[in-house]
Amino acid sequence: MRKVLLSDLDGTLLDLKSYSFAQSEASVNELKEEGVPIVFCSSKSRVEQEFYRGALGIEDPFIVENGSAIFIPRGYFSKKIPFNSYVIDDFEVITIGKPVGFIRDIIHQARTYLGLSFTCYFDLSAEDVSMYTGLDLRSSRRAMQREFSETILKGDVNDGFLDFLSHNKLKSIPGSKFQTIISSNADKGKAVDILLALYENEWGEVKSYGVGDSVNDFEMLQTVDDPYLVQRPGSQWAELGDVTIKNVQGIGPAGWNKVSRILLES
Numbered sequence: 526m527r528k529v530l531l532s533d534l535d536g537t538l539l540d541l542k543s544y545s546f547a548q549s550e551a552s553v554n555e556l557k558e559e560g561v562p563i564v565f566c567s568s569k570s571r572v573e574q575e576f577y578r579g580a581l582g583i584e585d586p587f588i589v590e591n592g593s594a595i596f597i598p599r600g601y602f603s604k605k606i607p608f609n610s611y612v613i614d615d616f617e618v619i620t621i622g623k624p625v626g627f628i629r630d631i632i633h634q635a636r637t638y639l640g641l642s643f644t645c646y647f648d649l650s651a652e653d654v655s656m657y658t659g660l661d662l663r664s665s666r667r668a669m670q671r672e673f674s675e676t677i678l679k680g681d682v683n684d685g686f687l688d689f690l691s692h693n694k695l696k697s698i699p700g701s702k703f704q705t706i707i708s709s710n711a712d713k714g715k716a717v718d719i720l721l722a723l724y725e726n727e728w729g730e731v732k733s734y735g736v737g738d739s740v741n742d743f744e745m746l747q748t749v750d751d752p753y754l755v756q757r758p759g760s761q762w763a764e765l766g767d768v769t770i771k772n773v774q775g776i777g778p779a780g781w782n783k784v785s786r787i788l789l790e791s
């Protein structure tokens with residue numbers, strides 16, 4: 526039976542502070558040699574994920590912006606994709622979320638009508654984003670090229686705003702420093718489900734493994750056959766309240782390496 530690995534990026538495959546993959550690169554290469562797809566499933570945008578796919582030589586499909594869309598390299602699956610999809614550049618895209626233009630429009634309306642003063646990525650220069658996030662300038666430029674969500678940096682996110690969002694079928698995902706405004710439909714679990722159906726359509730039964738580090742990975746971990754949680758800095762595991770999700774020793778990429786070992790040896 527073929528195996529597929531669904532992976533979060535920040536704090537999982539990538540070091541949480543430096544965003545480096547130096548520690549996980551050898552395991553990535555082993556999985557590639559064994560023909561195990563490594564599917565990124567993260568809050569990161571397409572442009573950000575393409576950077577890491579390019580750097581690691583990964584050519585598998587990927588799930589962007591918290592389950593907003595699935596990007597599948599054209600010709601990756603030999604069978605026709607049995608879902609609504611469209612072509613962008615070299616990808617077939619299945620969209621679950623909403624385009625960023627729509628989301629920005631709603632945020633503008635909310636600021637105007639509700640008199641709110643929060644700051645969004647679209648108000649900022651790459652230098653500002655770099656200052657807020659600790660990302661270098663190039664990474665900041667990539668982070669700003671979002672297609673299905675908008676990031677709010679600071680300000681008065683209140684109940685009125687959340688109601689306004691929900692009335693417009695949007696939701697706010699709280700992060701450690703930011704809020705992500707995104708379609709209510711965007712769902713990593715839904716995206717993983719669709720992609721696994723495509724793998725099964727192609728290969729027959731597959732065994733899916735998932736690895737993440739935070740509550741933001743919950744939907745993805747609940748959807749795979751074999752879910753794992755790596756440690757966060759301070760050697761703690763996020764509290765997900767699901768006994769089927771296994772904790773592995775090792776912070777970020779160190780834990781990721783353990784999961785890839787489990788996958789290869791099972």
Ligand SMILES: [Mg+2]
Pocket residue numbers: 533534535536537737738739
């Ligand atoms: Mg993470």
